Amino acid sequence: MIRPRTDRDIEAILDIWLQASIKAHDFVPDEFWEAQVDDMRTLYIPASETFVFEQNADVVGFYSLHEDRLAAIFVLPEQQGQGIGKQLLDHAKTQRPSLTLSVYTENETACAFYLSQGFEVVSEQIDEDTGCPEYTMISGTA
Numbered sequence: 171m172i173r174p175r176t177d178r179d180i181e182a183i184l185d186i187w188l189q190a191s192i193k194a195h196d197f198v199p200d201e202f203w204e205a206q207v208d209d210m211r212t213l214y215i216p217a218s219e220t221f222v223f224e225q226n227a228d229v230v231g232f233y234s235l236h237e238d239r240l241a242a243i244f245v246l247p248e249q250q251g252q253g254i255g256k257q258l259l260d261h262a263k264t265q266r267p268s269l270t271l272s273v274y275t276e277n278e279t280a281c282a283f284y285l286s287q288g289f290e291v292v293s294e295q296i297d298e299d300t301g302c303p304e305y306t307m308i309s310g311t312a
Contacts, residue, residue, distance in 0.1 A: 172261045173221065174219075179220075179229050180215065182228070183210075183222065184211055186230070186231060186246050190244040190246065195274060197274070198300050198302060202299075214234070217236060220233070221234075225249075230249045231246065231249065231254045231258055232244060233261070235265060235266065238268055239269070240262055240269045241271075269309050271289070271308075273304060273307060274305075275303045275304060276303070284309075290307060291305045292305075293306045
């Protein structure tokens with residue numbers, strides 16, 4: 171079930187975000203992600219419209235929208251590959267006519283996933299926080 175997040179979901183969201191970020195971005199030191207948890211808790215999640223994927227009363231994935239940007243989409247590593255990410259992305263697409271996202275170019279799995287879901291690369295730049303190259307992708311345009 172996909173539903174809007176509640177305040178009681180925040181610890182699960184942060185745990186999913188940290189575990190999945192470390193797994194997906196092995197080219198960025200773990201300490202970088204660990205140092206971002208408080209900002210996720212106090213800045214990014216509260217400023218975003220966040221939906222969670224609940225399975226057997228546990229939150230196992232989530233996505234966050236900030237305006238027309240898909241700011242985050244993460245699934246617990248042990249739950250990946252079961253279609254949860256696709257369901258979350260399909261739900262996000264119903265919330266906005268067009269979505270923009272950024273994804274590290276080295277995260278080949280995520281890049282392939284977004285391309286398979288109708289996103290197109292519109293630019294490449296360096297992420298200021300990590301110094302890693304990233305794509306900007308967009309979906310929903312005619």
